[in-house]
Amino acid sequence: MTTLARLDQFARERKRAWAEGTRRAAKIARERLRSACERAGQRLWRTLSRARHERARDLSKRVQHGQRIVKVGREHGMNVAAATVNLTRKAWRRVRGLRRPFVRAGRRVERLGEQYGALREEWAVERDIESLVDGGEPILFGPWTSEVGYEALYWVAFVRWVKMTYRLRTDRLAVMSRGGVSAWYADITPRYLDIFDRVTPEAFAARTAERLVSAGTAKQMDLSAFDAELVESARRELGVERLRVMHPSLMYRLFRQFWLGHRPLGFLQSHTSFARLTMPAREVRIPDLPAEYVAVKFSGAQSLPPTPDHQRMVRRIVGAVAERYPVVLLDTGMAVDEHGDFGIVRTPRIQSVREYLRPSDNLGVQTGVIAGARGFIGTCGSVAWLAPMLGVDTQAVMTDARFLHAHLHAARWVYRTLDAGRFSPLDLGGFARFGLDVAGASELLADRPS
Incomplete structure (x- = not known):
């Protein structure tokens, strides 16, 4: 058999194997979907059955209770009119209570529907990915x-x-x-x-x-x-x-x-693959960068709104850090989204890279500056998620963590898995909430990059 014939035979075998694998995967997917639907139907049937039995048992108890009330009222010679009013009110409350099992069952069915809808969405995304890579x-x-x-x-x-x-x-x-x-x-x-x-x-x-x-x-x-x-x-x-x-x-x-x-x-x-990011720190076109510095980027976000109080606190933090290390600001001056810079004032100890940034490389240059830094301090979000992957210790500052819980949970696992730079969130909201001064936090942050 010639080489071409063997290659052709090999290609046909691979094609048959691929087709068989595709059919097998489709069959497994159908079986999983059918099983999921059957389990959901069984759970719904059990829920409705329990609700029906609970309603019957509850109704029986209410009837018995009503009978006891009538007996007690008759034995004690209660006023007929008052007893009628009271019994009517109680009976009405009992009747209204009969709908509660149905309400609970309806809510359970609604939750099951939401869960199934979310699963269908995720399955659809995975199918879309498979069709795109094919x-x-x-x-x-x-x-x-x-x-x-x-x-x-x-x-x-x-x-x-x-x-x-x-x-x-x-x-x-x-x-x-x-x-x-x-x-x-x-x-x-x-x-x-x-x-x-x-x-x-x-x-x-x-x-x-x-x-x-x-x-x-x-x-x-x-x-x-x-x-x-x-x-x-x-x-x-x-x-x-x-x-x-x-x-x-x-x-x-x-x-x-x-x-x-x-x-x-x-x-x-199960749907991500994280890796440390390596980038030569000096591959940035910025002259006179200090040999040792702290990179700083504070921008407005939901986690740190640019209110006057927050701006004052940020200025004190950056000032305290600048007393110990040179500070390099990663402010861009580019209004490409709603996250504007905090506008920190430059000093002999605080320099900015704004003049060296172009739209087509501004994030790349910022990445290089962060890679060469002793530490990074900035708003929790944006490039603060990137800095630990560069091996740089990071202080992520916020005042409102409501929208960050899932991200913080994921980030801590990622950095621990990658043996990345230290990631330390700091919620400044507690300082204002308890009337504390931010000076203590400023001194703490100034020591963190070491």
Whole structure:
């Protein structure tokens, strides 16, 4: 048998094996769905049966209780009119109580429906991912246009998981983001496309604001018109006729129940692959960086609103740190989203990198500055999630942790698993709540980078 014949036979065998595996996976998926539906139906039937029995038992008890009341009233010669009124009121209360088992059963059914709907959404996302990776056409991860924090903490790890799980060839993959963050994806693919090479920061901010108004959220829950334009631009640059898009909405839909607290940490672990980020610290075009410094980035967020009190506290913190170490501010002056800088004043001990940042590389330069820092202090969110992955000890400052519980839970596990830099959240809300002065926290933070 010739080599070509053997190769052809091998290809046919692999194709048959793949087809058999696909059929087997589909059969398993159908069986799982059928089993889940049967279990849900059985639980519903048991719930309704219990409710019916409880109602009958409760009604019997109420009848017996009513009979005892009538007997006692008759024996004690109660006033007929008063007894009638009282008994009527009690009977009405008993009748109203009969609906409670049905209300409880209805609520249980509603919760079961919500849980099943969430499972269906997650299954749909996994099927979408499988259909996207099937074949040999190029795949674009992105375009990423939403918050930096979600990209640093979740999206990069999700992209890495997709590549590893489905064994995708590197030459099939490309990533589109903004701010020159190619180093974040260096172990995934070298093909990085930057949004700011295509649009200005002003146009970017305007188009993302349109999504916020139309969708009510800054998260990319679906493919917007702006995203579609960026995808078409990427297709032309890559020189391909067809381009499959692994859009961030898939990740947002998949992890939504985890962020709401309805999925355990294991669910996130099974759909992500985290890794330490390595980046030469001196690959930044900023002259006169101190040999040793603390990187600082405070920006307004839900976790740290830029109120006058918070700005005063932040200034005191940065001032205390600057007394011990040179401070390098990572303020950009670019209004690309709603998270504006805190406007910390420069001094001989506090310098800024603003003049050295361009839209197309501002996040990349910030990453390099953080990588070379003794420590990082800033708002809990955004690049604060990134700094520990660079091996840099991080102090994440906040005043409101209501929207951070799931992220803090995930971050602590990630950094512990990666043996990353120390991550220490600090809630300044307690200082104002108990009338304490922030000076103590300032001195504490100043000592933390060591």
